[in-house]
Amino acid sequence: MTRVAVVGMGAVGSVVAAGLASTGRMEVTACVRSPLGGLRITRPDGAVEDILIPEILDPAQMSAVEWVVLATKAHQTAGAAPWLERLCNADTRVAVLQNGVEHLERVAPLTNAARVLPVVVEIAAESPQRGHIRLFERPRVVVPEGDDGANFAALCQDSGITVTLTEDFVTAAWAKLCLNAANGAITALTMRRMPVFANPRIARLGHALVEEARQVATASGANLPDDLADQVIARLRTMPAESGSSMLWDRLAGRPLEYDARNGAVVRMGARLGIPTPHNETATALLEAVSEAGDVT
Numbered sequence: 001m002t003r004v005a006v007v008g009m010g011a012v013g014s015v016v017a018a019g020l021a022s023t024g025r026m027e028v029t030a031c032v033r034s035p036l037g038g039l040r041i042t043r044p045d046g047a048v049e050d051i052l053i054p055e056i057l058d059p060a061q062m063s064a065v066e067w068v069v070l071a072t073k074a075h076q077t078a079g080a081a082p083w084l085e086r087l088c089n090a091d092t093r094v095a096v097l098q099n100g101v102e103h104l105e106r107v108a109p110l111t112n113a114a115r116v117l118p119v120v121v122e123i124a125a126e127s128p129q130r131g132h133i134r135l136f137e138r139p140r141v142v143v144p145e146g147d148d149g150a151n152f153a154a155l156c157q158d159s160g161i162t163v164t165l166t167e168d169f170v171t172a173a174w175a176k177l178c179l180n181a182a183n184g185a186i187t188a189l190t191m192r193r194m195p196v197f198a199n200p201r202i203a204r205l206g207h208a209l210v211e212e213a214r215q216v217a218t219a220s221g222a223n224l225p226d227d228l229a230d231q232v233i234a235r236l237r238t239m240p241a242e243s244g245s246s247m248l249w250d251r252l253a254g255r256p257l258e259y260d261a262r263n264g265a266v267v268r269m270g271a272r273l274g275i276p277t278p279h280n281e282t283a284t285a286l287l288e289a290v291s292e293a294g295d296v297t
C-alpha cells in the first residue's frame with residue numbers, strides 16, 4: 001500500500017489528508033507537533049464529517065514514504081526539516097502545497113534528494129480551531145505536467161481533490177502570487193476584510209502591489225494579461241463581505257505571517273531582475289514588523 005505522510009495538518013493539509021485517506025488505497029499518516037485527536041471537516045454543503053487519521057508526534061518514529069504532502073505555511077518549512085529528514089529518500093516525492101513561487105528553492109535542500117513537486121493550492125478552507133476545518137468549495141490544485149504531476153494526479157484520484165496539470169506552471173503560480181500580493185497584505189495590515197478594497201486609496205494601493213508583481217512575473221516568464229491588476233482589484237471589490245485572507249486570520253490570532261513568500265518574494269525576484277517594487281517593499285517591511293510583534297492587539 002502506498003504510504004503518504006502529511007506534514008502541516010492545518011486547513012489545507014487536513015483536507016488533503018482526509019481526501020487521500022477516503023480512497024482506501026493508501027496509508028496516510030498525520031505528522032503533528034501535538035495531538036489533534038481526529039479531524040472534523042465541514043463541507044461546503046454544511047455536511048460535517050469526522051475522520052480519524054493516525055497521528056505521529058515524533059519524526060524518529062517514521063521512515064521514508066512514497067509521498068510527503070508538505071502543507072505548513074511557507075515560513076514554517078525550516079521547522080518541518082526533522083520530518084523531511086526522516087520521511088524522504090531519493091524515491092520519495094514531496095508535494096509542496098504552499099503559496100508563492102519559490103517551492104523548489106525553499107524545500108529541495110531539505111529532502112535528501114527526494115524530488116519536489118510544487119503545487120498551486122486552490123483550496124478555500126479555514127481552521128478556526130485545531131483539527132476543525134471549514135471547507136468553502138471543492139478543493140482544487142494545479143501541478144506542472146510531467147511524471148511527478150501525473151503521479152500526484154493519480155494519487156488524488158477519487159479523493160475529491162481535483163488536480164489540474166499545466167504545461168505553464170510559472171504562469172499558474174505567479175497568477176496566484178499576484179492576487180496574494182494585494183489581498184493578503186492589505187487585509188492583514190488594515191485588519192479588515194475584503195470590503196476594505198471599496199476605499200479608493202486602498203484600491204489604488206492594491207493595484208500598485210499587483211502591477212509590480214505582474215511586471216516581475218512577466219520578466220520571470222509568466223504569461224499574464226496587461227490589465228491583470230484591474231481584473232484583480234475588480235474581483236476583490238465584489239467578494240463577499242465576510243471574506244478575508246489567511247494572513248488576516250493569522251494576524252487576528254497573533255500568529256507569524258506568511259509575508260516573505262508573498263510580497264517578500266516579489267521584492268527578492270524584482271531585485272534580481274532589476275525591476276523596482278517599492279510598494280511591495282513597503283508592505284514587506286510593515287508585515288515583517290507586525291509579524292515580529294505577534295499578539296499585541
Ligand SMILES: NC(=O)c1ccc[n+]([C@@H]2O[C@H](COP(=O)([O-])OP(=O)(O)OC[C@H]3O[C@@H](n4cnc5c(N)ncnc54)[C@H](OP(=O)(O)O)[C@@H]3O)[C@@H](O)[C@H]2O)c1
Pocket residue numbers: 007008009010011012013031032033034071072073074076079080081083097098099121122123124125126127130246258
Ligand atoms: N487555507 C487556505 O484557504 C489556503 C488557500 C490557498 C493556499 N494556502 C496556502 O497553503 C499553505 C498552508 O496553509 P494553511 O491555511 O493550511 O495553514 P495552517 O492552517 O496555518 O496550517 C499549517 C499547519 O502546519 C503545522 N505545522 C507547522 N510547523 C510544523 C512542524 N514543524 N511540524 C508539523 N506541523 C507543523 C501547523 O501545526 P500546529 O497546529 O502545531 O501549529 C498547522 O497545522 C500556505 O502556504 C497557505 O498560504 C492556504
